[in-house]
Amino acid sequence: MKYIMTVGLLFAAASEARQNERNDAYEIQDPARKVAAGFKATEVIYEIHSTNQTEQNDDQTRGVGGGITSYQSYMGVEARGRESTFTYDSASGMGDIYRTGGDLFADILLELPNNNEFDFVRIWGYDSNAAEDMSFFLFERCLPAFAAGSIDTTTLGSVVSNTSGGDFSALINVPDGTFVDNESCTYTLRTRFDTSDNTLRLYKVRAQSNLSL
């Protein structure tokens, strides 16, 4: 009975995973906000307002029963330009990148364990630019699991570097109750570089999720 109930709960969680079907999902009306995130003004984009959660500051990956918290990390060099005009260089060659021209945006595909509860995305980088910041957007993109359809995009959160002091670390708080649905959806972290010099650099992106029980 416990097993059946657990499986039932898991299926219930997965069925709620298309975030634009949630009661707290809102369609973004402002075309400027959509363009700022790298979309066309006419696209239908949803967003969910984040809740305040606390990142665990102890390592739970070796907990009782085989681990609970799951991390997936990506160095900046793994980002791909939204368009092929995106050009980049590296300040140190250690996996960091900065934009040198072309498209403003670069995307990283986040590969998360299915059915995990998606909690946070943390970004590390460098911002010494007093006039411009880096902007980060977390998207869920969904298509029907076994049929044709249009891409449903939901913004799960956004953050800016908000500094000019150099090295920074910024956090996106994923809305509570967001479960990974790899059957229908993919998850992407988009970076917007508003300069073409090394004053804005992307070091690393890390997604944190927890096994849902």
Place this chain on the structure above:
Amino acid sequence: MFRYLILILTMSPAIGDNYGFSEDADVRILKQAVVATANKSADNSPQGIGGSFTYYYGTDGINFLGRTSDFQGGTVGLGDRHCMTGSTERYVDHEIKMSDPNSILRFMRIWGLDDDPTHDLTLIMYRSCLPKFGAAAITFDLIHVETLNESSGAYSTAMLINESFENMESDCKIMARVQFGSSATCSNISDVKLYKLRAQFLSGDLIYRNNMDPF
């Protein structure tokens, strides 16, 4: 018998200029192999004692991205990658994903094609780390560097790494870098191809480092 001289050095700017790192990068060498192992090609490790197991992470050459966007990559369409003539970037990078963040990286194996007597591929394994929650510059360790001195066509080479890692993915990331040839600009080296790279891990065996095998 494989022996290690474990060194942690701060690389001089001259050394740091190689392998795709900037001249002023503070690069630490995690270790250096002193004696080549006779067991180098035996990367088919048996199942371990005490519950550990072998798992793999593999990627095709075409999945590697240029260290900078100056890399111009060619392919014959089979997932391979070579450096096109005129490319001013000769380094490409790809992540090595650890599904268990506390594992031993036992071997790397590379598959490629090399008909060029002058130019070769070089594999550079490195680890980039940042604080778990705070801001800082990237700290960096060079794990392994090996040039594949081949010129007779298709080849596959295993490299014994045998290094244990903890807190990967949360704090650090292992990356693989491949260098095409030795010239700053690639020129007529389309017959030096990267086919595939595969990492072999042992999971949950940090106590018995070599899984009770001869070390």
